[in-house]
Amino acid sequence: MCGACSAHVDGELKRTCQVSCSEATGKDITTVEGLPTKVAEALKTAWLELDVAQCGYCQTGMIMAAADLLKNNGNPTDEEINDAMNKNVCRCGTYGRIRKAIHLAATRL
Numbered sequence: 001m002c003g004a005c006s007a008h009v010d011g012e013l014k015r016t017c018q019v020s021c022s023e024a025t026g027k028d029i030t031t032v033e034g035l036p037t038k039v040a041e042a043l044k045t046a047w048l049e050l051d052v053a054q055c056g057y058c059q060t061g062m063i064m065a066a067a068d069l070l071k072n073n074g075n076p077t078d079e080e081i082n083d084a085m086n087k088n089v090c091r092c093g094t095y096g097r098i099r100k101a102i103h104l105a106a107t108r109l
Helices: 037-049 059-072 078-085 095-108
Strands: 006-009 012-015
Touching: 006 059, 012 059, 037 059, 037 095, 059 078, 059 095, 078 095
Parallel strands: none
Antiparallel strands: 006 012
């Protein structure tokens, strides 16, 4: 329920803890390491520049959710970002910096 395990399964954002092995068989699964270079670079650079991460627990899930959002919406509003990210839990509460990083990454894409 935290979203930390998020990955793209056949292009759709999924919580991998809720996907059985039989459901995943034969699917195209993309983790943060396999994100398209342009998207990954924009998000990771923005994350670093704005010091988003603190403990790091949620970062993979947050970046995967942000990549999914930017794939479908190249210029999201704060409300759209909040809606897209609301299923991911950040224990440190860096939601404001996450939102800013997504805006920054969107401008670079």
